[in-house]
Amino acid sequence: MKILLIEDSIDFLNKMKSFLEDMEYEVVTAMDGLEGIEMLKKHPDLVLIISDVNMPNLDGISMCKRIRKEQLQSPPIMMVTTEGSKKLRKEGEEVGVNYWLIKPVPQKMLISMVEKILNQEKS
Ligand SMILES: [Mg+2]
Incomplete structure (x- = not known):
């Protein structure tokens, strides 16, 4: 199963990528x-x-706004960010963000969240 990881911090990108690859996901990346x-x-x-x-x-x-505007086919979207304001989260929800995690996200939490989401999608 293939996951798109979008993150501008190269350290964080590489760390998350290796967590996900350890779980046997295929990971493609972008930096903005x-x-x-x-x-x-x-x-x-x-x-x-x-x-x-x-x-x-x-x-x-x-980006989410543009995905909507261009009516692109998109899988569920999970934000992983230092941003936690209610206003921004609400804005995210309105433009199609399904899940929101606050950094730093421990590896275990990331893994269990990804598995939970993908299991839900399957059923
Ligand atoms: Mg950033």
Whole structure:
């Protein structure tokens, strides 16, 4: 199963990528929202998008808005971010964000969350 990971911090990107690969997921990556949209178009078989919010060029929330606007086919979207404000979370919900985790996310929590989401999707 293929996951798109979008994160502008290379350290965090690599860390999350290796967590997910340890779980036997295939991981494709992008470093901002624009690249994220390109990858989404290129990989129609994604099962999940995990994205940061604060990124250059196109932030995570604006990316979701664009996915909606362009009516792109998208798997569930999980934000992993330092941002926790109610206002932003609500904005995220309104543009199609399904899950919201606050950094730092311990490996165990990330893994159990991803498995929970993907099990729900299957059933
Ligand atoms: Mg960032």
